[in-house]
Amino acid sequence: MAANPLRMALIGGGGAGFIGKVHAIAATMDGQATLVAGAFSSNPERSRDAASAFGVAPERAYGSAGELFSRESTLPPDERAEFVAIATPNDTHASLAVAALKAGFHVVCDKPMAINLSQAAEMVKCAEASGRVFALMHNYSGYPLVRQARTMIQGGELGKLLGVRVQYLQGWMHGRQPGDTPARGAWKSDPSRNGPGGSLGDVGTHAYHLLRFITDAKPLELLCQLQSHAPFHELDDYGHALLRLEGGASGMVTFSQVTHGRLNDLSIDVDGDRASLRWRQERPNQLEVRALGQPTRIYERDPNSPLLSDLARSSCRLPAGHPEAFLEAFANVYRSAFADMAQHRASYIAPTIAPTMPSVVLPYPSVRDGYEGVAFITRCLESHNDNATWKPTTDFDGSRL
Template structure:
C-alpha cells in the first residue's frame, strides 16, 4: 500500500535558517513526513526544536549517531526511510556516511562534504549500497532552468559557444561574522566552511547551473579570488574564466560583497543560432534571443504542455501567471527524489523526469570546483587543468 516516506533530520533546529526551508519543501507534495530528528548539537535546542515540531519524545535525539542507530533498530514499518542533513559544511560527511552504512537514503545540503576525498568516499558507498543520495542544488529545480537544459540538449541553440553565469550577493559587505551573525560566522570560518568562502558557498551553485543547463563539464579554469572585507579569513569575491568539454568558453563571477544585491543569480548561454537568459529573481521567465528571429519570452506554467518540455511542465505546479519560486524549486528536488526512492521501494522504474535531481556526482564536481578554483588562484599559470 502506498505511504508517505519517513524523514529524519540532522541539524535544522529552531536557531537555523535552512532546516525550515527543507521541511516546507519536503511537505509541499504531501509525500513525506518528518518522524525524527537530531536538530542541534546544543541539547536544549535539540529538545525544544523537536517539541516545537511535535515529534514523539522518544524520537527527539540529541546526536545524529544516536538517531541513526536507534532508527535502524526499529521495525521496517516504523523507522525513517531517509535522512536530510542540514548542518554546516564540516558536519556533512559523518552523518551521511553513517546513514548510508545503516541502509538509509540521504538528502544533503551543498557542498556535499568538507573535502573532495570525503565526497569520493560517499560515492563509493552509494555505488556499493544502491541507495539514493540527493544534493540540494536548488536552482536546478526551477521549471525554466529545466526548459533551458532541454532546449540546449535538443540543439535548439546550435553548438554552444559562450556561457556567462554570475551570482552577486551583498550580505557580507561588512564584517558581519563579528557582529553576531551566526550564518556569516560559520560560512567565513575555514574550519567550518572549507578552503573557500564565496566560491564554496555560491560559486558552486553558479558552476553547477552552467554544467546542468549546457550538459557540458568544466575542463580548464583561470581563477582570481579576493578578500575585500578587511579581517575576513576566506574569499568573499571572485571571478573565473572557464573552458567546457563541448568547446564553449565561459565566465563565472561570485561575490558576496556586491553591496545592495540580494540573490541575483543569472545565466546566459549562447549558441550558433541564438542564446538564452534566466535570472533567479525572475524565475518563471526564460528569454530566448534568436540570431535571425525576434526575441522570444517563455513562461512557466503547468498548462503549457504544448510548448514546454516534459522536464519543465512536470515541475510546474500552477497554471501560467501564478508565481512559483524558491520553495517550489526546492520542493521539486524533494518530489523527484521521493519518486525515485518510492520506485526503489516498489520495485518499479522511475521516469527520466523523476531522476532529474542532483546527486553524488554533482557533489563531487562541486568539491572539485572549489579545489581547482583555489589552486588556480594560488598559481601563476594562466590555465589550470580541471582535476577530480
C-alpha cells in the same frame, strides 16, 4: 498526503538555522514525505526543544545525529525513517552522510558536499556501495524554466554552444561589523568548518552546477582569481573562474558576497550559434530566448503551455501567473529523488509506492555532482594560489577515484 509517505529525518534546522526548515517544508510539500524524526541541533537540549516546531513527536527528537541513526535503526521497517536530510555546517556533511548510508538510510545532503576531496571521494564510494539514494541539494536545478532551458539546449534549439556566463551575486558581507556574532552561520567565517572556499564554496558551487546542469558541457581546464575584500572574514568573497569547455565553448562563473544591493542574484546566459537564452532566479518564472532579427521570446512558467517541455510542465504546481519560486524548486529536487526512493521501497519493503509520483522525472544532482562541486572548489583554489594559471579539470567526473 500519499497513502504511505516516505519517512524523513532531518539533521540541522533548529533555532535560527536556515536551510533545515526549507528542507522540512519542501520535502513534505507534495504529501510524498512526512517528517518523523530529527536531530535539529548539535546541542542535545536545543535539539529536543525543537521537536514541536517541526511537528515531530518528542521521543523522536534526538540529542545527536548518532543517537538518531542508532535509535531509528532499531524501529520496525515500516516505522523508521527512510531518508535523512543533512542541513548542517559543511564540515559535518561527510561524517553524517557516511554514517547515515551505513545505517541504511537514503541521504539528501546540502552543498558543498564536503570540505575537501578526500571526504568527497569517501562519500562517493560509500553511496555507491550502499545501493541507497544520494541526492545533493542544488535546488536551482529544480526550477521549471531551468529545466526548460536544459531541454532546449539538449534539443539543439540554440545550435552549437559558444559560451556560458553564470553569476551568483550577494552583498550581505558589507553589513558585517567588528565583533558581530551573526544569529546564524558564524561557522561560514571559520575555514575549518566552512572549508577553504568562501563565496566560491557557498554560492560559486551553485553557479557552477547550474552551468553544468543547463548545458551539460564538460570543462577541460579552468583558471581562477579570488579576492577577499570584506573585513573580519579571511576567506574569499569575490571571484571569477574561466572555463574551457569541450567542443570549443568557453564559460565564466562569477561569485560574490560583496556586491552592494544584490540579494540572491543568480543568473545564467547561454550563447549558441542560432540563439541565446537568459534566466534569472529573482525572476524565475520567465526564460528569455533571443535570435538575431527576431523578437525576444519570453517563455512563462505554465503547466499547460504546449511551448514548454513535458519536463518543465511537470515541474509546475500552480496555474501560470501565480508565482512559484525557491520552495517549489527545492521540492522538485526532492520529488525526483523520491521517485528513486519509492522504487527502492517497492523492491525491499513493499507494499506501496506513493501514488502521486510525476510521470516525468529528471535525474537529481547526485553524489558525483557533489564530488565535482568539491573538485571545482579545490581546482579554483589551486589555480588562484598558482598565480591564476590554467588547471586541468578532466578528472572532475571522478575518474581518479
